Amino acid sequence: MSGISLIPLTGICEVEPGDNLAEHIWRAMRADGVMPEQGDLLVVAHKVVSKAEGRVVNMAEVKPGAEAVRLAEETGHTPELTQLILDESEQVYPYRDRGILMSRHRLGWTCANAAIDHSNAPEGQAILLPLDPDESARKLREALRERTGVSMPILISDTHGRSLREGIIGIAVGCCGLEAVKNYVGRTDRFGHRLNVSREAVADELCAAATLCMGQADESVPAVLIRGYAYTPAETGSAPLKRKPERELFRPACDRIVKEGGNSL
Amino acid sequence: MSGISLIPLTGICEVEPGDNLAEHIWRAMRADGVMPEQGDLLVVAHKVVSKAEGRVVNMAEVKPGAEAVRLAEETGHTPELTQLILDESEQVYPYRDRGILMSRHRLGWTCANAAIDHSNAPEGQAILLPLDPDESARKLREALRERTGVSMPILISDTHGRSLREGIIGIAVGCCGLEAVKNYVGRTDRFGHRLNVSREAVADELCAAATLCMGQADESVPAVLIRGYAYTPAETGSAPLKRKPERELFRPACDRIVKEGGNSL
Numbered sequence: 001m002s003g004i005s006l007i008p009l010t011g012i013c014e015v016e017p018g019d020n021l022a023e024h025i026w027r028a029m030r031a032d033g034v035m036p037e038q039g040d041l042l043v044v045a046h047k048v049v050s051k052a053e054g055r056v057v058n059m060a061e062v063k064p065g066a067e068a069v070r071l072a073e074e075t076g077h078t079p080e081l082t083q084l085i086l087d088e089s090e091q092v093y094p095y096r097d098r099g100i101l102m103s104r105h106r107l108g109w110t111c112a113n114a115a116i117d118h119s120n121a122p123e124g125q126a127i128l129l130p131l132d133p134d135e136s137a138r139k140l141r142e143a144l145r146e147r148t149g150v151s152m153p154i155l156i157s158d159t160h161g162r163s164l165r166e167g168i169i170g171i172a173v174g175c176c177g178l179e180a181v182k183n184y185v186g187r188t189d190r191f192g193h194r195l196n197v198s199r200e201a202v203a204d205e206l207c208a209a210a211t212l213c214m215g216q217a218d219e220s221v222p223a224v225l226i227r228g229y230a231y232t233p234a235e236t237g238s239a240p241l242k243r244k245p246e247r248e249l250f251r252p253a254c255d256r257i258v259k260e261g262g263n264s265l
Numbered sequence: 266m267s268g269i270s271l272i273p274l275t276g277i278c279e280v281e282p283g284d285n286l287a288e289h290i291w292r293a294m295r296a297d298g299v300m301p302e303q304g305d306l307l308v309v310a311h312k313v314v315s316k317a318e319g320r321v322v323n324m325a326e327v328k329p330g331a332e333a334v335r336l337a338e339e340t341g342h343t344p345e346l347t348q349l350i351l352d353e354s355e356q357v358y359p360y361r362d363r364g365i366l367m368s369r370h371r372l373g374w375t376c377a378n379a380a381i382d383h384s385n386a387p388e389g390q391a392i393l394l395p396l397d398p399d400e401s402a403r404k405l406r407e408a409l410r411e412r413t414g415v416s417m418p419i420l421i422s423d424t425h426g427r428s429l430r431e432g433i434i435g436i437a438v439g440c441c442g443l444e445a446v447k448n449y450v451g452r453t454d455r456f457g458h459r460l461n462v463s464r465e466a467v468a469d470e471l472c473a474a475a476t477l478c479m480g481q482a483d484e485s486v487p488a489v490l491i492r493g494y495a496y497t498p499a500e501t502g503s504a505p506l507k508r509k510p511e512r513e514l515f516r517p518a519c520d521r522i523v524k525e526g527g528n529s530l
Contacts, residue, residue: 003270004271110429165469165508166508167447170470182432199433205474205476212269212471212474212494213268241432
């Protein structure tokens with residue numbers, strides 16, 4: 001019976017800044033009796049990567065500026081969280097709602113609240129994305145290869161909302177070792193047509209699958225081994241998932257609103 | 266070793282209008298030696314559901330009206346395909362691009378090209394979504410229960426693009442037997458906070474996972490059995506995934522453009 005297995009790694013204890021995450025994962029693999037094999041890949045929740053890398057901010061130490069104070073009134077966020085979002089963003093979008101500040105993250109994602117998480121963080125703290133999640137993935141791959149003898153693609157996952165559907169899903173924010181977007185361009189279907197839908201975001205699908213094992217309220221499964229998925233090796237990282245601003249849907253409408261000096265509400 | 270297994274059903278032959286899809290799937294299960302167990306669920310690609318239900322249109326028989334002809338010039342679609350999109354839509358959105366006509370589908374999805382597929386269809390034909398995908402799922406569940414003795418939740422999947430990320434992913438368009446959006450409202454994380462992200466679209470994540478087994482160019486895996494996922498039983502169908510128009514991101518910007526009589530480009 002072929003197919004794909006999603007194997008949760010349980011027993012990863014609380015990760016602290018400065019911890020060796022590979023060592024945490026390796027210990028969990030041995031405790032769970034899960035030995036990586038050639039062809040496996042690993043999805044790791046960004047929270048534990050960020051924590052190990054010290055990307056945790058004490059909110060009391062954030063000094064909000066004037067723009068943060070103004071935007072905080074529109075979104076209902078605290079001025080401190082709003083300042084953090086601004087610090088992590090290249091550009092704030094003209095979209096405000098209670099609890100949502102859309103922006104272009106410095107890493108090239110357009111997302112809500114600059115992907116800053118304050119659940120699953122100790123009181124008064126917030127967790128930012130890793131400085132360079134693709135590099136985090138590569139380092140983790142190397143550290144795990146030294147321990148397991150297997151060089152596995154690594155995906156770093158987060159959960160995000162969607163503009164047109166309800167609910168959050170798992171997506172990839174960091175990637176190494178596999179083609180994040182599988183390209184069907186030029187391939188034909190069984191009737192000999194060129195496929196009209198041609199690029200599948202497999203890195204996001206793999207993270208969505210792993211998120212089913214992770215749950216939301218319980219941090220005890222921050223890593224999931226995926227076995228049996230025939231990935232295409234590549235070293236293009238997460239870049240293929242990033243949509244250029246000019247290709248964003250509804251972007252022209254937003255630009256027009258910006259030009260007129262308003263916001264979209 | 267607990268976890269989730271994604272088990273592809275191979276050997277489902279070409280589905281024709283009027284076929285008994287449950288019989289196709291049951292035959293494939295026996296050929297593959299995959300016997301459903303209590304707790305399993307099944308993801309089925311909408312294409313085979315639509316084909317079995319005769320939701321296949323001969324493009325030569327479509328008579329495009331004036332609006333279709335006008336919109337076809339903006340999108341690069343044929344007037345015939347544009348007419349089909351209009352027929353399947355409640356409202357066309359003020360967003361046009363080469364190859365994309367955004368609309369609100371009569372089923373309540375906001376998506377590109379009314380989810381009409383003309384790859385994986387014989388030349389000159391297009392495949393529409395089932396008339397009522399939740400009802401299709403319920404009928405398939407009952408027909409498979411009669412054959413297998415197991416009442417399984419059924420998800421009907423499609424692939425779609427995202428407004429802010431590159432690449433398509435699998436999502437759910439029909440659902441029965443499980444809670445499509447898992448609700449964490451009122452739950453707390455390990456630090457005792459209320460979770461700030463509280464609703465997980467597990468039906469979409471399950472379809473994304475199954476899509477990894479299906480591939481795009483090969484229709485030989487139109488169904489994937491998922492084993493080991495602890496779903497929450499529910500009979501609310503796909504409705505929880507549908508975002509109300511007023512909650513769509515960037516919707517206010519679009520509404521403003523409509524009021525001004527323009528389109529977003």
